[in-house]
Amino acid sequence: MSKGPELIITEKDNAARRIADILSGESADAERMNGVNVYKWGGKRCIGLSGHVVGVDFPPEYNDWRDVEPVELIDAPIDKHPTQENIVAALRRLARHASRVTIATDYDREGELIGKEAYELVRDVNEDAPIDRVRFSSITQNEVTEAFDNPEDLDFDLAAAGEARQIIDLVWGAALTRFLSLSARQLGNDFISVGRVQGPTLKLIVDREREIDAFDPEDYWELFADLEKDDSGENFEAQYFYPDEDGNEAERVWDEETANEVYDTLQTASSATVQSVRRRTRTDKPPAPFNTTQFIRAAGSIGYSAQRAMSIAEDLYTAGYITYPRTDNTVYPDDLDPEELVSEFVGTNRFGDDAESLLDLDELDPTEGDEETTDHPPIHPTGELPSSADISEDEYEVYELVVRRFFATVAEAAKWEHLRVVADVDPDGEPLSLKANGKRLVKEGYHAVYPYFNNTESFVPDVEEGEALDVTETRFEAKQTQPPRRYGQSRLIETMEQMGIGTKATRHDVIQKLYDRNYIESDPPRPTRLARAVVSASEEFADRIVSEEMTAQLESDMLAIADGEKNFEDVTEESREMLETVFEGLMESGDELGKQLQKSLKADKTLGPCPECGEDLLVRKSRYGSYFVGCDGYPDCEHTLPLPSTGKPLILEDECEEHGLHHVKMLAGRKTFVHGCPQCKADEADEQDDEVIGECPECGEEHGGELAIKQLRSGSRLVGCTRYPECDYSLPLPRRGEIEVTDEECEEHGLPHLVVHNGDEPWELGCPICNYREYQAQQVGGDELQSISGIGEKTAEKLKDAGIADVPGLKDADPDDIAASVEGVGADTVRDWQAKAD
């Protein structure tokens, strides 16, 4: 038996560091091995993996999609190989002479599998050392020491359950993805993917779109009256209602004639009599602690996409400000002391008052959600506070959300008073009922510290039964029933969670993948024609791949494996047989499936008939990666139209009346815009004469080049040289708005000042050269400054206002001067930035 050090293996570096601290009493030293942190104390070493450090895949001879029939993948061998070479190498070095190895990966199924991967890597180089497994629910002194005092064995059945999932996902995903891509002739970047999780997610979106398409709006009418309390003059709105066939209260009137009759009666009424008044207090309980899904939802409500919210949370976690952001847990662990954590915020600018008000309460008893898991706590602040200069504006906003959510979970319930008033009007012996619902927040409770929920009150005055009210106004509103709403990103993630597909760590990535695969576009996401075709085809030939059934089945199989009731081989074999059957169906269908997919792919790219030859005009990609419009009749027809250079084109439903071509929208994140009909844009440019505004600074003197305002066929505008392409001097102009050339002249460049008229306020663009210089200074300076950690968009802007436009400028600046002129920035912070800039 080797006498070497004992080795502890965790799932990630962060956990390794904290466990080393706990076990060593903070005496552990960190050293680097192959670029990986190794924590060292006494006779111990601790290393963190990076999740899975080995991956499963088919051997290289299966790599060529054309050479290998997709169906062959079903029974192809599967290899395991290191994916994180340096970590694996470091682990091997450490394991070789270890006298004992302890696996301390996360306490969940995937953690058990990661542990088994480590186990095998260790056994490769060390046959004798005992290998233990420790399990703890949170990385705290008590739990960790307790776990290390009572080591257990690795649960190979549980790990095998995870391995079965890996294999089944790979085989189904790869075989079907290749089959669909090959039959649609989509190889290369735009292959057609399917999988156990993306399939059902996409089907959710497509199904909702189908409902929207099939929706047939119905007309209905609603009637309102404004009522006024006689003595006080207080006014409120009441709505007409009636008992429907089932005796339920109904507000919508479904036929116009009845609506008109009721309205006629209502109009003649001058007063209403209060029939009933009902008061009710409702307790509004504070929300549960944040799990990943609820965090994403809350961040979504303040404008962050799921992807962005998670990326910011990841940064805040790495910097030590919040706990691990990927968690299903909604119950704080016992060792979290709410008073202590709240106290950390006392005395701070942003949170001090709220923290004190919470500490004034009798006790802080945190709310609990339904889910209690063992791997990570709900997301909460760690108590280590960033200053607003440490992190960007966006990060601070998200951090504040996490802090306030924690505050809310220990705050008191709010109380609402609901007031419901029913009053009748009876101008002609047939009474009509009107109702009004008011609500008032009588106790602010957690809303005081968590302002993210809507808590608008609606006013209805105190009235008494029998009281007479004036009818001051009546309204008749024609409405239509609305189709169901599309899923937003956070609704989608919540629904996935309810359906049990994906995990806390992957759901937002799955949505991103659907965007990347051209299955969805816009936000809230809408399915492309390709997505509809893939879902329809899957429904027809391989229903399992778009149904949550597959995950449910897998979950129950995994449970059975973990419980020792089934084994890995049985489950994977059964799954392979099922996939064989699916493939038989696919083969029988012949080429039909491929044709369907190709048709949809083409429809997603088709604008309409070519004005030259009548074939379809399609969005195409040039050799250089830019998009343009080309004719399907090429090479017989060479008609082309340019598209803007920014963004990815999306074909809209709207059509150009003149050319019968669909409008094009350019998707480019925040810079997304509608380009319109590319033929119209090109025609406009052809008709527009260049307007000369001065001499070209580049070639004017030598060759007589002049600067002119030009409209390009791609829709963009610029100030460019008339000798183009011999001289390519150019300055950008905005895409929209009328450009006015004024009499005012720039002293430095001799060019006229320009004004852009677009909507409300005219924009004084000024001299185009000066304007472009300013723009460049801002762009470069801004981006550059933001490359320094701690400087966000807003801070960069403040610095620019203070005359610091770039990193060299920042380094030369006097910290005290900046501290004096930039609000919220201290001299030490500036010195800190200057140090980082070196």
Place this chain on the structure above:
DNA sequence: GCAAGGTC
């Protein structure tokens, strides 16, 4: 060039 799951 495939999936889904860890983590960065």
